[in-house]
Amino acid sequence: MGGLAQALVEVVGPEHVQRDVTPFLTDVTEAPPGHADVVVRPATADEVVAVIRIVHERGLPVTPVVAGYNVAGLAIPRRGGVVLDLTRLDRIIEVDRESMYVVVEPGVTFGQLKAHLDAEAPELVYAYPFAPPFTSVMANALLDGLNNLSLRHGAMGLWINGLEAVLADGTVVRTGAGAVSDVWFGRAPLPDLTGLFVSTQGTTGVVTRIALQLQPKPEHRVRWFAFAHDLGAAHGAMRALARTGSFDDVGLMTWPAGKMLFGATRGLVRDDGEPMAFLFIDVTAASAAELAARVEMARQILHDHGVEPPFEVADLLKLVPKYAKLAELPTTLDFLLDFPGGGLSWVGSYGPGDRWVAGAEKGLALLEEAGFPPFLVARPMAGGHYFVLRFVACFDKADAEEVERVRTVMGRLADAVLDHGYVPYKASADAARRVLDRAHPGFVDLWARVRQALDPDGRMNPGRW
Ligand SMILES: Cc1cc2nc3c(=O)[nH]c(=O)nc-3n(C[C@H](O)[C@H](O)[C@H](O)COP(=O)(O)OP(=O)(O)OC[C@H]3O[C@@H](n4cnc5c(N)ncnc54)[C@H](O)[C@@H]3O)c2cc1C
Secondary structure (H helix, E strand, O other), X not given: OHHHHHHHHHHHOHHHEEOOOHHHOOOOOOOOOOOOOEEEOOOOHXXXXXXXXXXXXXXXXXXXXXXXXXXXOOOOOOOOOEEEEOOOOOOEEEEEOOOOEEXXXXXXXXXXXXXXXHHHOOOEEOOOOOOOOOOEHHHHHHOOOOOOOHHHHOOHHHHEEEEEEEOOOOOEEEEEHHHOOOOOOOOOOOOOHHHHHOOOOOOOOEEEEEEEEOEEOOOEEEEEEEEEOOHHHHHHHHHHHHHHOOOOEEEEEEHHHHHHHOOOOOOOOOOOOOOOXXXXXXXXXXXXXXXXXXXXXXXXXHXXXXXXXXXXXXXXXXXXXXXXXXXXXXXXXXXXXXXXXXEEEEEEEEEXXXXXXXXXXXXXXXXXXXXXXXXXXXXXXXXXXEEEEEEEEEEEOOOHHHHHHHHHHHHHHHHHHHHOOOEEOOOOHHHHHHHHHHOOHHHHHHHHHHHHHHOOOOOEOOOOO
16 A cells, blocks of 8 residues: 555655545445545546556556546445546646537536636537536536436437547547547547447546537527426427427426425425426527527427426526526536435436336336335437436435435336336446346447456446446
8 A cells, every 4th residue: 555655646746645535435325335545636637647557557446536426326436446536637628619619627517617618618508417516527428417408419428529538557548530630520430439438437448538519509598497287298298399309408307306495305295286397498599589489389389288388487586586596507406415414316317208207107106105205307318319217315324224215216216217118327336237137138248348358357447337
């Protein structure tokens, strides 16, 4: 250990090698605590390479982490070794306003990127999640997350034009157009090696820079809420809105989210007449006339599917400022993060729209049977090609019985979504096992070969997949 720490100190300086690993051994979820030997905080890609070489020479595991808020235990070190804290790699390297992409390092956060674009390229936007502003833009893309333009453009892995990564032995690799051209304009038309790093949870290499697509910022925008009284109506409306290709974002949260926003934590009850869910809808356009046409079309679709007439979030905020949390992303959903006892977990998944209602009903019933409110977040993705089902539970981490109940229900939820043809994203170790148990043997074999080729000793973020 002394030799390892000394070698790391020579790369990053003594103030960036930390013997106290405790803050990195747990996260907000029910995942059991991990263990590690040392935390190292490099500041440049060259320092990452030097650290990985040291780790490689000694045959040690390495677990990369930025904010550690993936909500699946994915950055908890499972086999000891080095925690690679990437928060100091926080440069926005380039914004290409013509080809509309940004190149960022792992420590760049959503709050930082939004502020940068607003100041330096106000005609462009990135897509933002409900994740806190201090979380990593890169980690969210590598994990195939879902953000507020994912209805139009799909899961965030698809937004990656290319990347630079350090493999387990310290080799530096590049993918995407930037491997050949000085402009990182896209992934086509090369062999698509970027996918080797998407949804792989840090097991194939440490990414040190990534090129991410930006989108033009529309001149006109309204954000709506609309109440739905049953899941069938909500699904019908989301499906129809998605299929017009005319809307930026359409999503859903069930009623417990509304109660928790106003401070309720336990004993939540849905009163008679209260809606089952609220939809959030972003309508944008390049001109006032286009916006008016889209607004009219959306109103008609909601009406046709039995959803209540929408109201503008801007109007609602005047009456109920607390809704500001849901009005603009990125945002801090403190009602989730500050739940008494600090526990937050979920099973999120992508899958076929025609099984969404049945999957939602099954998952909500499982949550209620386990004593948790029926909290669901959903969204059509990629123009309606697939949908999201994400079942959420907040809990007290100090209550062993409740933690065990969360663990059990998350396993059941993972099975339930798989039963409905859905596939968990950002799969926890437990969910990943369930996925691989059901996967085609050819998928399991190919994945094993990829890992064997890139990380034969299984040292890169071990314990995942
Ligand atoms: C309240 C709340 C709401 C959220 N809402 C959303 C949402 O709407 N949509 C969504 O997609 N996500 C959401 N998230 C999940 C998550 O916060 C984001 O996806 C986030 O961007 C992850 O960033 P992080 O810094 O926490 O990553 P970390 O947890 O630090 O890392 C995530 C994973 O990536 C690996 N990793 C990190 N850096 C690298 C690297 N450079 N190279 C290789 N592997 C790496 C880690 O080992 C880990 O496996 C939410 C989280 C919370 C707490």
